[in-house]
Amino acid sequence: MGGEAPEPRRLTRALSIGGGDGGWVPEEMLHLVMGFVEDPRDREAASLVCRRWHRIDALSRKHVTVPFCYAVSPARLLARFPRLESLAVKGKPRASMFGLIPDDWGAYARPWVTELAAPLECLKALQLRRMVVTDDDLAELVRARGRMLQELKLDKCTGFSTDGLRLVARSCRLLRTLFLEECQIVDNxxxxxxxxxxxxxxxxxxxxHMTELEVMPAELELLxxxxxxxxxxKISDCDLSDLIGFFHSATALEExxxxxxxxxxxxxKYGNVKFPSRLCSLGLTFMGTNEMAIIFPFSAILKKLxxxxxxxxTEDHCQLIAKCPNLLVLAVVADTCKKLQRLRIERGDDEGGLQEEQGGVSQVGLTAIAVGCRELEYIAAYISDITNGALESIGTFCKKLYDFRLVLLDREERITELPLDNGVRALLRGCTKLRRFALYLRPGGLSDVGLGYIGQCSGNIQYMLLGNVGETDDGLIRFALGCVNLRKLELRSCCFSERALAVAILHMPALRYVWVHGYKASQTGRDLMLMARPFWNIEFTPPNPENARLMEDGEPCVDSQAQILAYxxxxxxRLDCPQSVVPLYPA
Structure with missing residues (x-):
């Protein structure tokens, strides 16, 4: 009262981040705050504020995912983040899962394992995906990290044997997770x-799971x-009747x-099989109508099937699903599971050997899913028919969707409605949380206008796979102009020229990785040099005239088509390119 009014406190950059009079943020507080920042993009932004924040980010970062093993050297990464507790490294392009990448392509784990052997005292978890891992690599890893390693995930890796797994088992006494799904492992x-x-x-x-390793029931029971x-x-194939003793002993088993x-x-033979009481996630192989009853006693508690x-x-599916009201994840089909969060509909057996009847999911099923399952966050579906209306329904009702993947099969001669321009636009406008989007259609499935809609409506999407989309180079450029946040792009079976691809990539400022297969390629990839710039590696796999044969449908064989990988x-x-890959550099 009667004194001078206090001067308003002005918030300045120095005050807010640790400089200036009275505004210094204690080191301990910054470490605590950084500990709550989990999104890598937020971490990256914070590290750019000032040198102090950069250093604290380096010292407090616990996990890093390297999206491509050639994007950074192991030594540089580990020098940047010396206190990592968890590291994930991805190797070969995703197309390797479909036989489109040669076995000798690269993605060797040796440089990473060698570097991990010394500096990281805190590392407890390691994941390698689609990489070549040898028994020697595993031996070097366990010599250096065996006493601390708690989690080892080798996902779709090749090159090692069960001898290497024995070393891991004997040396890593704190191991909590061993993941080997879909690895090619030599069984000794x-x-x-x-x-x-x-x-x-x-x-x-x-x-x-999905390996060819032999299973001995007695050893699983001991486990x-x-x-x-x-x-x-999750194991390779083993008759359920041989696992009665295992299920009796595995009282804590949930999956x-x-x-x-x-x-x-x-x-x-299977009447005495009794599953553990806590089991809530189940996947069985070769189950028929008569065997379904084994699931009924605990179907009400199943969350994943x-x-x-x-x-x-189809009738069996409906009967079984009706008894599973609490499903959160279902790998085949859903009717009206209100709590369903993840839906994956596989293409089935094209040879007809694994299915009693050939079914197909169409726009009718997709629309029913969209209306009835509004908690869906993930949809991956192979479908036989589609309309714009079905995609519009997903955009209207599935507001929580963050990952959408749709493949239109070529089983049906005629599709009800193409192109899908308006449906795709409605889906992208309605599903604003989408971060991953894949659309693999048939020729004529999406026009240049529709490709432009994808660019306009996908500002938040970071990963995209597109196949058989667009009509001309103009459509690709329209698409590229809107994808300001896209970081990873895969294109297959497209009509675009090399020049248009290079120009489009230059228009996507956030793009860090692009893979293209099947386009209007030259023998030299000369027009790809238009996108050359610092730190941007371009790898060109020329079309192979020796394999330039036609398939039954008149299309060129996939292993004769050119590929582009740029990152x-x-x-x-890169120093380990195979002969089939031509690295392109400015003259």
């Missing part, structure tokens, strides 16, 4: 499972007895996949 015996049971009592997750915390087991019904119809490799009819890299020129 199943002793590695017995070693896990003897040496890793805290194991909670073991996954060697269950010794590893009381085992909550997830199981890989059990098979090798003798369909023999109810007496994988029916991909079964002999069930930002702080590691410089």
């Amino acid at each position: 015996g199943s002793e590695w499972i017995r070693d896990l049971a003897s040496s890793c009592p805290v194991l909670t997750t073991l996954n060697f 269950a007895k010794n590893c009381k915390s085992l909550i997830s087991l 199981f996949a890989g059990g098979t019904f090798n003798d369909q119809g023999d109810l007496a 994988d029916l991909q490799y079964t002999f069930l009819t 930002y890299s702080l590691a410089g020129k």
